[in-house]
Structure formats: C-alpha cells, structure tokens
Amino acid sequence: MKSIKFIILGIGLIFASEAQAQISVNLNAGTPPQWGPSGYSNVRYYYLPDVEAYYDIQKSNFIYISGNSWVHRRALPKHYRNYDLYNGYKVVMTDYQGKAPYTYFKQHKVKYAKGYRGNPQKNIGNRPGNGNHKSKGNGNGNRKSNGNGNGNNKGKKH
Numbered sequence: 763m764k765s766i767k768f769i770i771l772g773i774g775l776i777f778a779s780e781a782q783a784q785i786s787v788n789l790n791a792g793t794p795p796q797w798g799p800s801g802y803s804n805v806r807y808y809y810l811p812d813v814e815a816y817y818d819i820q821k822s823n824f825i826y827i828s829g830n831s832w833v834h835r836r837a838l839p840k841h842y843r844n845y846d847l848y849n850g851y852k853v854v855m856t857d858y859q860g861k862a863p864y865t866y867f868k869q870h871k872v873k874y875a876k877g878y879r880g881n882p883q884k885n886i887g888n889r890p891g892n893g894n895h896k897s898k899g900n901g902n903g904n905r906k907s908n909g910n911g912n913g914n915n916k917g918k919k920h
Contacts, residue, residue, distance in 0.1 A: 792822060799886070806855070
C-alpha cells in the first residue's frame with residue numbers, strides 16, 4: 763500500500779513540475795519597451811530600419827551586426843547613442859517566430875530601407891522627462907534617446 767502512495771505522489775510531483783514550467787514560460791514573455799509600437803502584445807521582435815537592428819522584446823536587447831557577427835546588447839552601438847527610439851520607425855515582425863530574425867536581414871534591409879516609414883505609429887508610452895512637448899507635428903518632442911530602450915507607435919506588419 764505504501765508503494766502505491768509513493769507512486770501516486772511521484773506522479774503528482776511530475777504533473778506539478780510540468781505545470782510550474784508552463785507558468786514560467788508564460789511569465790517570461792517580456793514587456794515591450796515604452797518606445798515600442800502599441801497594439802502588438804504577441805510579438806517578439808521589432809526591426810529598426812534606421813539603424814539596421816532588431817529589438818528582442820523577450821530578452822530586452824538589441825541585435826545588430828558588430829564586425830562580422832550579430833551581437834545581442836542592452837544598448838545600440840555608440841554611433842547610434844543619439845538615435846531617437848520614440849520617433850524612429852519600428853517594423854513589427856508579426857510573422858516571425860524563431861530566435862534569429864537577422865536570418866532575413868538582406869530582405870528586411872531592402873524592403874525597409876533606412877528612412878522607411880509605413881503606417882503612422884503610436885508608442886506604448888510617453889518619453890520620460892520633458893520630451894513630451896509638441897514639436898514639428900509629431901507630438902513626441904525632439905529629445906534624443908540613448909538607445910537603452912523606452913515609447914508610442916502603431917507598427918507596420920511584416
């Protein structure tokens with residue numbers, strides 16, 4: 763009788779650990795940055811045409827070419843430290859589910875060249891600090907972002 767109880771307890775523990783794993787996966791989905799386009803809660807990547815980089819929402823980092831390889835970093839490279847993430851266009855990668863969006867970089871670079879602007883975007887949040895003043899019709903101010911993430915935009919589907 764004791765062995766049956768241990769077997770049942772063991773099976774129960776197995777199911778409990780699997781349920782915990784499912785919960786962990788769901789909790790690690792990642793929170794989009796404030797500068798991200800609103801209305802896209804189920805995507806993992808944005809492509810940033812102006813800087814030819816990707817942003818991984820799940821890992822909260824940028825993916826870009828450094829030398830001859832793709833790197834994952836918390837901030838954009840130094841030469842883009844003044845890039846304005848709030849006003850820069852973000853292409854929402856709605857049809858990509860893998861772990862290496864740069865696999866299609868050559869196509870993205872052609873389809874979404876530097877300066878690309880699709881449908882108007884609204885950011886999830888407002889720029890922190892005093893940058894929420896109206897300027898030149900964009901309503902997002904003109905302060906520069908340091909590339910570390912924060913925004914208000916509705917993205918173009920890919």
